[in-house]
């Protein structure tokens with residue numbers, strides 16, 4: 001099946017010190033789809049192409065979805081009118097109804113917010129409207145499943161790519177509550193750290209504060225997932241894994257440009273999604289599946 005052929009597999013990056021005797025008996029407790037940068041839009045037949053991709057994802061029998069933001073093509077530019085914002089979210093709602101049997105946990109993307117609303121009191125202005133569209137409990141939050149702790153962050157603060165002081169304090173408290181050895185997935189729209197972030201200057205500007213905070217929790221197994229760059233990579237720093245998961249939309253559903261290695265790709269990364277297998281010993285396997293649509 002074309003689905004698996006050509007899949008780029010990223011080996012789990014786990015330090016040998018975290019491996020225990022009997023590790024081969026580890027159990028796969030969760031399978032999660034990480035979809036990001038869907039950038040849904042009426043053009044380029046994007047809704048139908050996304051639906052085909054969704055059918056492929058469903059074949060993996062995932063437990064739930066992590067959605068990394070930039071769900072719609074763009075609401076953030078100055079010239080975007082209300083109708084255009086409505087149009088994009090309506091397409092999304094229709095598509096979401098086609099996999100409503102799955103739970104989905106979202107974070108905000110930089111393109112999701114409509115800052116050009118005529119008034120800040122407009123019900124469609126800013127983050128709160130997106131929180132409603134994506135049925136998020138808040139702009140940042142955490143939850144637990146099958147022994148894993150998931151932290152969903154908001155990358156858009158202080159008019160840049162940053163957590164901001166309030167969220168950073170919340171993150172510090174959230175991590176503090178967890179016992180040593182905890183298995184953690186952190187999802188943000190923009191990478192906290194990444195190699196591909198240099199292409200768009202797209203990494204978190206407060207990476208120094210965040211990496212210092214994570215280093216204080218080096219007794220825990222921390223894995224960070226992001227999107228935003230539309231490129232696929234993996235990095236490890238201070239024993240924390242930093243994965244960037246390409247983009248469902250590839251080159252925004254367009255054919256690409258002179259940098260695209262193939263049609264619809266963004267540079268060397270095909271459109272695709274990640275399937276993450278999480279194990280009860282705190283390890284994970286992260287596999288990127290290109291989709292051909």
Ligand SMILES: [Zn+2]
Pocket residue numbers: 070109110111189227228229
């Ligand atoms: Zn983005």
